[in-house]
Amino acid sequence: DCSSSASWCSSGFGPFRQFLVNPSWRLAQRLKLVGLGRRIDVHVKELPVTYVKTQQIIADIWQTFNPKFAVHLGISRGSSVVILEQTATNCGYRDRDVCGFCPETQCCVEGGPEKLCSVINMRAVSKKFREAGMDVLCSRDAGRWAGGPVVSSQTHKYVTQPDHAFCLCFFFRFLCDFAYYCSLYHGQGRAALIHIPTSGSLASIDRLVPLLQSLIQTMLNQLGDPSGAARTETSDSSAAAPR
Template identity: 40%
Template sequence: MEVVPPKDVHGSSAQLVLVTGFGPFRKYLTNPSWTAVQELRELGLREGVRLEIAELPVVYQRARQLVSGMWATQRPQLAVHVGVATGARTIILEQCAKNHGYKDCDITGRTPEGHCCVEGGPEKIESLLNMRTISKKLATMDVDIIYSRDAGRYLCDFVYYLSLFHGDGRACFIHVPEAIAGCGLRTLGKTLQMIILEMLQQLPTVSSLAECCPRAHVGQ
């Protein structure tokens, strides 16, 4: 995993937001999700928020190690994972992730043991963040933003589940299109910036609720 340090140095009290994109796979020699994340880093977020970015390989076992290690060592206030949605024309905010059904091979030709993320884990975990609310609030953006409850059964959904599991729901997943008609990379970066800022607005409230009801985000 390539970890890129933040451009601006903040005090130790700054919130840490860790944003990941994916490395090459299939036809993508450069993954559009990683390009979008790098653009976001150029823009930054806001004062008092420390932004770090990391590139995850499209490999189940390595991704598992890196995501669990990220939460154990860096302990971000929020983890935002970005992946490419082939054929999509909009940005998609994913609300939840599933534990089972990972039968498609990664770039090494392997699948996770038992085709699942966490043996014995809940079948579904919801993000503490309300993606439907965010998509509606940002409906006037230059790029269309929609809400989804199915992130697929590949590395995107796999990484999302692991991050929700280890981060107690303080994670989100954003699918970006390969290209947005009429909009450039800077527009995509600014849209990601606005989405994450909205998530940070929600975070204090939902984190307080999670402390009172720690299993409220776990699906059955």
């Protein structure tokens, strides 16, 4: 049998600062309702905002489930556009977590590369959606969107599927870059971080859900056909070159 019903394990958030209802949890619930494609088993798990737990849970997801791809969704407060992050940084984590802790070395992985990049060509993905009139941008510095020590609960939503297993993670910003680096490190680049807006028309759940579904599918398609991204980049270069 090639089909399987979705399997869910969900947990909720408590209020945090001005967020009486956590936006990432609302988004997770809606994505659960509408689904993310056929033959996908989805499990939702709460991740406390601590560096140690973040490292442990992300490592466990990759070691236990070994998803084909991981998608991380972070909240970008005040933004009105969707931002696709290409890279994550290893060091510079000075903000304390909910336990008052920050890594002694201020790094995700001691001795790890300074930066890690997703295997997904975020520029090609964002270009496709901008051409369709959507406010989707590409960034090469996830940390620039971390405006301070924002702390909250996080939710990890990991998805398994025979050919296109991937993981979705929902969390606020100050651990986004940290979590993204950990995931890129353990997943050998097979991850993405998407910052979702909290203002403007795209902050609407009804608009975000179908957009995220399309973004994820586009990334999975690119993962299966990396030459498509290369062709897009070549055409971009040709278009930009003077005649």
